[in-house]
Amino acid sequence: MADPTQQSTLPSFKQTTFTQGCASCDVQNRIALRNAGKRARCGKCGKPLGLVGPSYSIAVEERSFQEQVMESRLPVLVDFWAEWCGPCLQIAPHLDAIALEYAGRLKVVKVDTETNAGLARHYRIRSIPTLMLFDNGEMKTRATGALPAQQLHAWLQQALAD
Numbered sequence: 133m134a135d136p137t138q139q140s141t142l143p144s145f146k147q148t149t150f151t152q153g154c155a156s157c158d159v160q161n162r163i164a165l166r167n168a169g170k171r172a173r174c175g176k177c178g179k180p181l182g183l184v185g186p187s188y189s190i191a192v193e194e195r196s197f198q199e200q201v202m203e204s205r206l207p208v209l210v211d212f213w214a215e216w217c218g219p220c221l222q223i224a225p226h227l228d229a230i231a232l233e234y235a236g237r238l239k240v241v242k243v244d245t246e247t248n249a250g251l252a253r254h255y256r257i258r259s260i261p262t263l264m265l266f267d268n269g270e271m272k273t274r275a276t277g278a279l280p281a282q283q284l285h286a287w288l289q290q291a292l293a294d
């Protein structure tokens with residue numbers, strides 16, 4: 133029996149790392165989740181990787197939003213984000229973990245607010261990251277900001293239960 137006091141602070145998330153490919157030498161760098169959203173260098177060739185974060189999800193555009201989100205058979209967690217947004221990169225690995233953990237029960241997608249300004253306007257996105265849960269073509273609930281992993285998970289469970 134594991135000592136409950138030694139439980140991870142991320143009990144629901146199985147992943148503690150993600151991989152980031154290096155464009156210079158092609159090696160896959162294994163990076164701790166806690167370093168997502170920070171700048172990193174390639175462990176092999178030393179070239180900068182830039183701001184690191186996993187590509188966890190399907191990128192949805194204005195033209196695919198109807199099909200991918202509104203007509204989805206599964207509930208959809210939509211992450212409104214942008215490349216320049218540090219907190220968005222921080223939250224990305226947690227969304228990646230959620231996408232894996234909820235595979236078959238929930239779809240996780242991202243909408244780049246820079247290239248999809250119409251969607252951002254339509255949903256009145258004032259700051260990012262903004263997360264929305266859609267079910268049966270309806271937006272059920274939304275949350276703004278890079279929630280810590282446990283809060284994010286609690287929010288999602290509540291949203292899915294409602």
Ligand SMILES: [Zn+2]
Pocket residue numbers: 154155156157158159174175176177178179
């Ligand atoms: Zn490299």
